[in-house]
Amino acid sequence: MSTVMLGGVITAADVDAIANGANVTLDPAALERVAANNLLFHSIIDSGARVYGVTTGYGALVSKEIGEAEQSRMQLNLLRSHACGSDDPLAPEVVRAAIAIRCHSLLQAHSGVRPELIERVAALLNSGWVPVVPSSGSLGASGDLAPSAHAFLVLVGEGRCLDPEGNEHSGAEALAALGVEALELEAKEALALINGTHFMAAIGALCSVRATRLLAVADLAAAVTIDALRGATPAFDARVHELRPVPGQILSAAHIRAALAESSRTADGTGERLQDAYSLRCAAQVHGSAREAASFFGRLVEVDLNAVTDNPLVFDDPPGVISAGNFHGQSLALAFDTLRIGLADLGAISERRIFRLVSPSTNGDLPAFLSPNPGQSSGYMILQYACAAMVSELRALATPVSIDNIPTSDNQEDHVSLGMTGAVMSLDALSRVERILAYELICGCQAIDLDPGRPGNLVEAAHGAVRERISMLTDDRPPADDLAAVLSLVAGDALATLVTDPADGATK
Numbered sequence: 001m002s003t004v005m006l007g008g009v010i011t012a013a014d015v016d017a018i019a020n021g022a023n024v025t026l027d028p029a030a031l032e033r034v035a036a037n038n039l040l041f042h043s044i045i046d047s048g049a050r051v052y053g054v055t056t057g058y059g060a061l062v063s064k065e066i067g068e069a070e071q072s073r074m075q076l077n078l079l080r081s082h083a084c085g086s087d088d089p090l091a092p093e094v095v096r097a098a099i100a101i102r103c104h105s106l107l108q109a110h111s112g113v114r115p116e117l118i119e120r121v122a123a124l125l126n127s128g129w130v131p132v133v134p135s136s137g138s139l140g141a142s143g144d145l146a147p148s149a150h151a152f153l154v155l156v157g158e159g160r161c162l163d164p165e166g167n168e169h170s171g172a173e174a175l176a177a178l179g180v181e182a183l184e185l186e187a188k189e190a191l192a193l194i195n196g197t198h199f200m201a202a203i204g205a206l207c208s209v210r211a212t213r214l215l216a217v218a219d220l221a222a223a224v225t226i227d228a229l230r231g232a233t234p235a236f237d238a239r240v241h242e243l244r245p246v247p248g249q250i251l252s253a254a255h256i257r258a259a260l261a262e263s264s265r266t267a268d269g270t271g272e273r274l275q276d277a278y279s280l281r282c283a284a285q286v287h288g289s290a291r292e293a294a295s296f297f298g299r300l301v302e303v304d305l306n307a308v309t310d311n312p313l314v315f316d317d318p319p320g321v322i323s324a325g326n327f328h329g330q331s332l333a334l335a336f337d338t339l340r341i342g343l344a345d346l347g348a349i350s351e352r353r354i355f356r357l358v359s360p361s362t363n364g365d366l367p368a369f370l371s372p373n374p375g376q377s378s379g380y381m382i383l384q385y386a387c388a389a390m391v392s393e394l395r396a397l398a399t400p401v402s403i404d405n406i407p408t409s410d411n412q413e414d415h416v417s418l419g420m421t422g423a424v425m426s427l428d429a430l431s432r433v434e435r436i437l438a439y440e441l442i443c444g445c446q447a448i449d450l451d452p453g454r455p456g457n458l459v460e461a462a463h464g465a466v467r468e469r470i471s472m473l474t475d476d477r478p479p480a481d482d483l484a485a486v487l488s489l490v491a492g493d494a495l496a497t498l499v500t501d502p503a504d505g506a507t508k
Contacts, residue, residue: 006100006122007031007107010305012298015205018100019093023126026107026118033109034118041112041314044321045187052312052323053191059142059409075190076156082149082194083159085134090199092130092162095151097202099125102148102193105308111192112314112321120155120183121193128164129154129174133199139408140200140329140419143309147420148194155193157182188312196309200332203423204301210430210491211294211339214437215287216499217490218346219252220462221437222283223259224444225353226266226276227459228451229364233260234269235281248291253284255499259458266456277362279352286349293342300335333402333419340422340429344391344398347433350440351387357443358384370446372474380446383439383479390432397429438486439479441466441495446473458498465489 004014007027018024045051054071057064058078066074103121106113124131131154137146153159154171161174175182226233234240236257241250260266267273275281312323358380360368371379401422407414445466448455455463469485489495 004100006104010101010104012205012208012301012305015097015100015202015305016209018125019097019202019206021128024100024103024122026103026122030107030109031115031118034107034113034115037109037314037316038112038114040316040319041188041321044314044319049321051188051321053195054187058191060412062412071187072185075185075187078190078194079149079153079156079185080158082145083153085137085146085150087134087136090133090135090147094199094202094206095130095133096125097205098133098144098147098199099131099151101198101201101205101305102196104305105196105198105310106192108306108308110308110313110315111188111310113189113192114186117183117185117189117193120180121152123178123180124154127178129178130162131171132160132162132168135424138199138420139406139413139416140197140333140421140423141327141416142311142409142413143194143196143327143329144199144420145194147199148196152190152193155183156185192310195311195327197304197307197327197329197332197419198309200329200336200419200423201301201304203420203427204297204332204335205305207336207339207423207426207430208294208298208301210434211297211343213493213496214343214430214433214490215252215291215294215346216255216496217437218287218290218350218433219255219283220259220458220495220499221350221440221444222280222287222353223256223456224441224448224459224462225357226256226280226283227260227263227455228265228366228444228447229276229280229356230265230267230273230451230453231276231280232267232269232273233257233263235275236260236284241284244285246285246288246292248295249284249288252287252291256284259462259499260456261458262454263456263459264454265451277352277356279349279356283349283353286345290342290346293338297335297339297342300331304332328415329417329419330402333417333422336419336422336426337398337400337402340394340398340426341400343426343429343433344394347387347394347436348391350433350436351384351391354384354387354436354440354443357440357447363447366447366450370443370450370473371476372450377476379473379476380443380479383443386479387436387439390436394429394432397425397432401425434487434490435483438483438490441490442470442479442482442486461498462495465494 007030369379
């Protein structure tokens with residue numbers, strides 16, 4: 001199992017590895033900085049300075065003074081009072097990712113916490129136990145308060161937790177099984193654990209990795225369809241795309257061009273078939289636009305993975321505590337909205353290509369609905385219906401939430417990002433696009449079998465991968481079963497790794 005060091009710089013790929021089981025280690029130099037920052041923080045408190053969330057209450061209760069004897073109790077109360085989430089639990093992978101990002105943020109030594117707190121968080125990650133965290137309840141401003149409170153209640157022996165086998169236990173049972181005592185929180189420590197964008201950033205990192213993979217598969221699926229429909233290849237000529245140098249468009253065109261290389265089926269644009277319908281001819285332009293959305297998204301996610309997003313922040317030079325607003329998730333909220341818009345159109349153009357593959361009015365000499373015996377058999381007719389339904393859902397999911405706002409905490413927190421809402425919606429959107437692309441591959445491979453001819457090199461490889469999982473359709477069977485068999489190809493690395501940049505061979 002791989003190990004990721006926290007405390008320096010991490011990437012979305014690092015977070016994805018942790019989410020899927022990699023252990024973490026803590027940079028010793030970062031821990032030393034944390035210890036020094038903690039000593040400085042306590043010296044500032046001891047000097048009588050007024051510090052938000054330590055000597056004051058939270059949110060609109062900022063005017064309430066908190067004495068030294070009450071400060072530890074107030075931290076425990078913070079975790080308890082903010083654990084108000086609801087709905088189905090987040091996937092354990094998301095929770096692991098979020099805990100790792102919070103741990104990494106605390107190691108930046110601007111949060112005033114003890115090294116012991118971070119070590120305890122890392123130990124929980126490495127134990128394989130995962131807190132149970134409801135998916136609904138975060139406004140994405142003041143950080144991901146509710147999900148974070150559920151996650152870190154386990155440190156004090158409360159809340160709920162899954163063991164490595166997936167069985168649910170109380171937080172107290174989890175600590176007993178791990179042989180550790182409940183943690184007694186010190187000044188600001190609960191606030192530092194829950195005040196930040198780490199759940200949004202966690203979903204962002206996982207979405208970024210999935211979107212990168214999905215975009216590669218989308219280019220390959222488009223190539224399969226173009227090959228299956230004997231489409232014209234000049235639309236992907238590099239000279240065309242150099243005249244409109246959108247980086248994502250250039251890359252998608254290169255992928256499609258490479259996938260179709262050596263095909264005996266495609267048209268060269270000199271005969272009757274000068275150009276194709278937009279869903280084929282403009283695939284690089286549309287896919288490229290989605291790539292640009294994903295690039296924007298990934299850049300903002302990477303910033304938050306390595307940011308310090310709690311409040312207040314403790315600075316060494318000059319010594320001081322600053323109350324500010326890095327916990328506000330607006331940049332991530334906007335990023336998630338942008339990603340979902342790109343995904344909605346990626347799914348929509350794939351569904352249009354599916355329609356062209358199955359419909360007798362658009363699929364050339366192929367049989368109606370790709371059935372070897374149309375009429376008696378419906379073939380893949382209803383598959384396109386299912387994709388049309390998912391496209392409608394994608395359009396609903398693409399509705400921006402970053403422009404919404406519901407004030408909270410007696411108008412002290414009067415503008416919120418709702419970024420966590422957008423994050424959960426993005427997971428749903430990715431899942432739908434993965435299914436639509438799986439269905440496109442199923443139809444494209446069926447079409448190639450029904451109209452033989454040598455396909456392009458990578459198209460042939462994709463066809464072989466699909467046929468290892470499902471056979472050619474000869475009699476009606478539930479397409480949902482085919483989807484289940486092929487979906488792992490789309491959601492995993494098997495197809496994405498076929499798609500490389502012809503210039504340097506790197507997987508895109």
